[in-house]
Amino acid sequence: MxxxxxxxxxxxxxxxxxxxxxxxxxxxxxxxxxxxxxxxxxxxxxxxxxxxxxxxxxxxxxxxxxxxxxxxxxxxxxxxxxxxxxxxxxxxxxxxxxxxxxxxxxxxxxxxxxxxxxxxxxxxxxxxxxxxxxxxxxxxxxxxxxxxxxxxxxxxxxxxxxxxxxxxxxxxxxxxxxxxxxxxxxxxxxxxxxxxxxxxxxxxxxxxxxxxxxxxxxxxxxxxxxxxxxxxxxxxxxxxxxxxxxxxxxxxxxxxxxxxxxxxxxxxxxxxxxxxxxxxxxxxxxxxxxxxxxxxxxxxxxxxxxxxxxxxxxxxxxxxxxxxxxxxxxxxxxxxxxxxxxxxxxxxxxxxxxxxxxxxxxxxxxxxxxxxxxxxxxxxxxxxxxxxxxxxxxxxxxxxxxxxxxxxxLGRVKRFAKIGGEMVSLMAVEGLASAVWPDNRHAVVSIPDSRKGEKLVLVTDRMDADVSRLTEWAREHGAPELAVPKKIMRVAEVPVLGTGKTDYVAIQQMAELEKAA
Missing domain, CATH: 3.40.50.12780 (ANL, N-terminal domain)
Structure with missing residues (x-):
């Protein structure tokens, strides 16, 4: 009302x-x-x-x-x-x-x-x-x-x-x-x-x-x-x-x-x-x-x-x-x-x-x-x-x-990826990573993928983060496999803006540079 x-x-x-x-x-x-x-x-x-x-x-x-x-x-x-x-x-x-x-x-x-x-x-x-x-x-x-x-x-x-x-x-x-x-x-x-x-x-x-x-x-x-x-x-x-x-x-x-x-x-x-x-x-x-x-x-x-x-x-x-x-x-x-x-x-x-x-x-x-x-x-x-x-x-x-x-x-329009024809919320994927490693900071972006249209990339300050742990959690809690990032970038610090908000522009650039390397 x-x-x-x-x-x-x-x-x-x-x-x-x-x-x-x-x-x-x-x-x-x-x-x-x-x-x-x-x-x-x-x-x-x-x-x-x-x-x-x-x-x-x-x-x-x-x-x-x-x-x-x-x-x-x-x-x-x-x-x-x-x-x-x-x-x-x-x-x-x-x-x-x-x-x-x-x-x-x-x-x-x-x-x-x-x-x-x-x-x-x-x-x-x-x-x-x-x-x-x-x-x-x-x-x-x-x-x-x-x-x-x-x-x-x-x-x-x-x-x-x-x-x-x-x-x-x-x-x-x-x-x-x-x-x-x-x-x-x-x-x-x-x-x-x-x-x-x-x-x-x-x-x-x-x-x-x-x-x-x-x-x-x-x-x-x-x-x-x-x-x-x-x-x-x-x-x-x-x-x-x-x-x-x-x-x-x-x-x-x-x-x-x-x-x-x-x-x-x-x-x-x-x-x-x-x-x-x-x-x-x-x-x-x-x-x-x-x-x-x-x-x-x-x-x-x-x-x-x-x-x-x-x-x-x-x-x-x-x-x-x-x-x-x-x-x-x-x-x-x-x-x-x-x-x-x-x-x-x-x-x-x-x-x-x-x-x-x-x-x-x-x-x-x-x-x-x-x-x-x-x-x-x-x-x-x-x-x-x-x-x-x-x-x-x-x-x-x-x-x-x-x-x-x-x-x-639920997410931003720009913060959805289309993977295999399905729309996946990047915010929800970040939530998955936070559930597995709650004491760390995580950000998820997507990059082009020749097979499925887009691919999820997890950028995290968790140095021992691995895909198998994410997959295991998703399976145990009924989360779709599409929501599991297949690539992880481990960084000393996840970039943030002066206001404290996650700097997705910088993170996207990091992911794209990593792909091009």
Missing amino acids: RVPLDPKLAEQSLFDALIAARDTYGDKEILEDQDRNPLTYTGVIRAAFVLGRKIAAMTNPSERVAIMLPSSVGGVVTFFALHAYGRQPVMLNFTAGELNLKAALKAAGVRKILTAKRFIDQAKLDDLVADLGTVAEIVWLDDVRKSIGLPDKLFGLMAGLMPRRFLVKTAPSSPGVVLFTSGSFGAPKGVVLSQWNLVANSRQVNQHIPLDPDWVMFNPLPTFHCFGLTGGVLLPLFQGLKAFQYPSPLHAKQIVELLPQVKASILFATDTFLNQYARVAGPDDFSTLKFIVAGAERVRDETHHLFNTRFHGLKLLEGYGATETSPVAAVNHPDRNRPGTVGQIMPGMSWRLDQVPGITEGGRLYLRGPNVMSGYLSATDPQVIEPLDGGWHDTGDIVSLDDEGYIAI
């Missing part, structure tokens, strides 16, 4: 939503990072106006300006600084490599990149910045902040008191951010999310799971990833929760030690990172958490088992989404958690399932709603946004949906 979005929630721009949150929840501490210098709502608003006025002096109205910063107070302030003056943030994935980043800058028509020397030095990105500086101007925020004088601070005091008088008005339907898809299965695409897309998604999540303003949201995910931006920043700020930003999801030990120190209530992360956190966490490290939300990739059975056995009573809620849906399309509920599903569709969303030839179970999921993107950036003109046909986003996922709106992900 389709649940409507609360009609009392009028469309808002991002900065209007921030101001409205201060009106609703009071001028409380709302933003903090590892430097432990928290900001109140007024502090965020004031800092955004002061920095935004400096950036506005070197940019044009509605100009797209890139941000290359980690999850931090500075990153959040910079995002809102652009919106205070009607500029459009373009979030850069600094782990994507020079070629992808240059393509992103060209696709979005970006002329300036905002970054910080401290971050670039710590992340050892000096060479990357030098390369990007050949196609766009690098603006060092450290230098911008040094230029802030007494008149700027006095202006900030006034803007903090009366932000609506100083705010450059923009429509809720105007661009809120340009993000680039992860590139898990191909070249990243530029996604334009409107301001209302982002605000609406935070409202949808809060309507589905009412959040307590006294809670603390801990966000280790990058803000160039929509899960980190909406879930880790905008959702808590708009719903009155303190948003604690941490610059890298890779620092497992530091993160689990910080969680109880900052009294974290909710942790957002991906399966890859949660698995690492669970392995290094002590019995009390997750003691303040109400629940954990996992998204961006499938949560493995092994990860569920780790949390169930080591942290009794802590709920791990799996969700589902895409950059194109701002990103949350479905998520489990603390009181209605169904492992094996990604939860229920968000309020205000419509869906349809289209049949796919050769695939008998489930259908191809299409989504429409207030959180679904404005469109993709045109490949030929940065100023052109290609809208969706009828507002429907083709997720490319094969799913089943029950009467209560719970979604089970």
Whole structure:
């Protein structure tokens, strides 16, 4: 059954939503990072106006300006600084490599990149910045902040008191951010999310799971990833929760030690990172958490088992989404958690399932709603946004949906192989490998085969993995022989993207190179 979005929630721009949150929840501490210098709502608003006025002096109205910063107070302030003056943030994935980043800058028509020397030095990105500086101007925020004088601070005091008088008005339907898809299965695409897309998604999540303003949201995910931006920043700020930003999801030990120190209530992360956190966490490290939300990739059975056995009573809620849906399309509920599903569709969303030839179970999921993107950036003109046909986003996922709106992900359309005339889900084959070797990471791709059309290749970090063990398990559990990979590539580490998602592009290239050798 389709649940409507609360009609009392009028469309808002991002900065209007921030101001409205201060009106609703009071001028409380709302933003903090590892430097432990928290900001109140007024502090965020004031800092955004002061920095935004400096950036506005070197940019044009509605100009797209890139941000290359980690999850931090500075990153959040910079995002809102652009919106205070009607500029459009373009979030850069600094782990994507020079070629992808240059393509992103060209696709979005970006002329300036905002970054910080401290971050670039710590992340050892000096060479990357030098390369990007050949196609766009690098603006060092450290230098911008040094230029802030007494008149700027006095202006900030006034803007903090009366932000609506100083705010450059923009429509809720105007661009809120340009993000680039992860590139898990191909070249990243530029996604334009409107301001209302982002605000609406935070409202949808809060309507589905009412959040307590006294809670603390801990966000280790990058803000160039929509899960980190909406879930880790905008959702808590708009719903009155303190948003604690941490610059890298890779620092497992530091993160689990910080969680109880900052009294974290909710942790957002991906399966890859949660698995690492669970392995290094002590019995009390997750003691303040109400629940954990996992998204961006499938949560493995092994990860569920780790949390169930080591942290009794802590709920791990799996969700589902895409950059194109701002990103949350479905998520489990603390009181209605169904492992094996990604939860229920968000309020205000419509869906349809289209049949796919050769695939008998489930259908191809299409989504429409207030959180679904404005469109993709045109490949030929940065100023052109290609809208969706009828507002429907083709997720490319094969799913089943029950009467209560719970979604089970069966695979991606691109993640099926046709072997001997039969469609085989590569996701299901990965599940088979995980059942045999649950403590390892596995990825399955297909390559052309002259006899059966396609052949499955298992890429695994299990060094003693062998086909006979997979065949034995399949026979014992009634799995079809077609689902057993006939080729195994053993690697020291299965490639992943900066977001923690499996890098299928790199894995496909590895498999094809191995075949050609």
